[in-house]
Amino acid sequence: MALYIVEADCISCGDCEPVCPTQSITEGAIVFKIDKRTCTECEGDFDVPQCVKVCPIDNCILPLEA
Amino acid sequence: MNQDALSRELALRIGLAARALPDTDAKRLLAVLADCTGMPMTESQLANIDLATLKAAGQGEFAKVADDVLQQALDILKNTASEKILPAVQPYEEGEMPNSVRIACASDDAIHVNGHFGGCTWFMVYQVNSEEARLIDIRATDIPAGLVVDDKNIYRAEQIQDCKVVYVASVGGPAAAKIVKLGIHPMRLEAVASLADIISQLQQVMAGSPPPWLAKAMGIEVSERFKFDREAVG
Structure with a gap:
C-alpha cells in the first residue's frame, strides 16, 4: 500500500514534499516521486494522506494498484 | 511569430506620439528615441524611457517642449494613455496548429x-x-x-x-x-x-x-x- 504521483499531471510545485510524515517524497529527475517502500498512505499519522490533501491538482496522487 | 505585428503597433504609436508633439513627424521622434534605446528598439527599452531621458536625448531636441505635452507623447508611446492601441487579432481554426x-x-x-x-x-x-x-x-x-x-x-x-x-x-x-x-x-x-x-x-x-x-x-x-x-x- 502506497501512493504514486501521476507524472503527466505533476507540476513540480513541491507542496507535497514537506507534509509527508515518512519523508517518502523526493524531487525526481522529471517530477516529484513517492518511495513506495516507505509510503504508508499516512496510516497511523493522519486520517487522510497529507500529500493528496495539499496537492493542487486533482487525481495527481493516486493509490498504487497492489 | 508576431514580432512583425508588434513592431507595427509600435510604429503606429510612434506616429501618434509624434503628432502629439509640436512640429514633429515620426522620423524626428524616431531619431530621438533611437538615441535613447539604440536600434533595433525593443518594447522593454522603450518602457524604460522617462521624461528626463526623453528631454535630454538627441542633444536636447525636445528640451523646449512643455513637460505635459512630452508626457502625453510618452503615454502614447508606452500605451498607457487612455486611448490604447491594441494589436490585431488573427483568425484561428481549432486544430490548425499542431502540438500547440x-x-x-x-x-x-x-x-x-x-x-x-x-x-x-x-x-x-x-x-x-x-x-x-x-x-x-x-x-x-x-x-x-x-x-x-x-x-x-x-x-x-x-x-x-x-x-x-x-x-x-x-x-x-x-x-x-x-x-x-x-x-x-x-x-x-x-x-x-x-x-x-x-x-x-x-x-x-x-x-x-x-x-x-x-x-x-x-x-x-x-x-x-x-x-x-x-x-x-x-
Missing part, C-alpha cells in the same frame, strides 16, 4: 505581461506552438453591466477557461487555487516582461524538453518524450 497550447497573459498595456490576475485590463490570448504564435483573442475583464458575479476571480478564470496557462505579474493565493481548479496553470513572473519575450521563452521550452504537464497539454505522449531520460535515471 492556448495561453492567456494578464496585461494592462497590451505590450507587457504586467497585470495582476484580479485587476488586469485584458487577457491577451495566444495559440502557441514551438514555431508559431498567434494572438487569437483579446478578452476584456470587465464584468458586463447587470451581471451579478459572486466571485470576481472565478469569473475572470472562467473567461480564460480554454487556456492551459495564464501568465500574470502577480496573483493572490486563493485566486491561484481557483485558477488551478479550472485546469489552468498560473505562472507568476519574477519581473515584468514583454508579451513577445514570454512567448519566445515558452516556445524555447516547447521546442526543447517540456515538463510532462506541458507536454500533455501539447498533446505529446509523455512516455515517448521522456523514455530516454527515464532509462538514464534507472
